[in-house]
Amino acid sequence: MLDALTRAIELNQLKVGDRLPPEIEIAQGLGISRAKVREALTSWQNMGIVTRNKKAGTRLAAEVSSNAIQLPVTVKLEAESLLRTHAVRRPLEIETVRLAAKNCDETHRRIIIARCAELLAVYEAGEDWRPADYRFHAALQDACGNPLFGQLIQQIQQGFNEIYEAPFGRAHLGQASIPLHGPMADAVVAGDVEQAAALMEQILALVEGEIREVMQVMGQGDD
Incomplete structure (x- = not known):
């Protein structure tokens, strides 16, 4: 379509x-x-x-064209769309973990620990970690105390997923950031607001770096 x-x-x-x-x-x-x-x-x-x-x-509002690479739309369009989504999500995700570290209660802490353990176990087993990652971030959003953060983040992500199930043909874009989720969960549970935010910033930076790297490699391959 x-x-x-x-x-x-x-x-x-x-x-x-x-x-x-x-x-x-x-x-x-x-x-x-x-x-x-x-x-x-x-x-x-x-x-x-x-x-x-x-x-x-x-x-x-953005350039749309086809190219020799067999993707639903151009690498440029896909990358710009993903980077645009990422830029909007960045402050929301960072503020979410700040609030979660500040506001989470004992119940939320148990859920965050459990969801993170699930995510890391699935990742280490070499299985599809995306559903577990979604549940982990949903737990952080629930713990932050403001449901609007979760609603906005999910809405933004849904808008991208409706077009691209696997950005650049890679279903596990951002995989390099998964090991950092453990320390971030620990910081949230410990109530360390600044450390939790710093680790989320690192996670987001890794994801953005991977997007730009894939874009560069594909662009070179098209020359």
């Missing part, structure tokens, strides 16, 4: 700021339902790739 939509944008030679054709016109041109077009555009809106307004219509 996204490949077809990308090709349609290229075919119309649309650039950043240009208005997309109406949904019904796109659907007819691609031979798909209008509902699928709307779903795809909504996902792109969540990622900041398009803007949508009743009066102004749907306009491109």
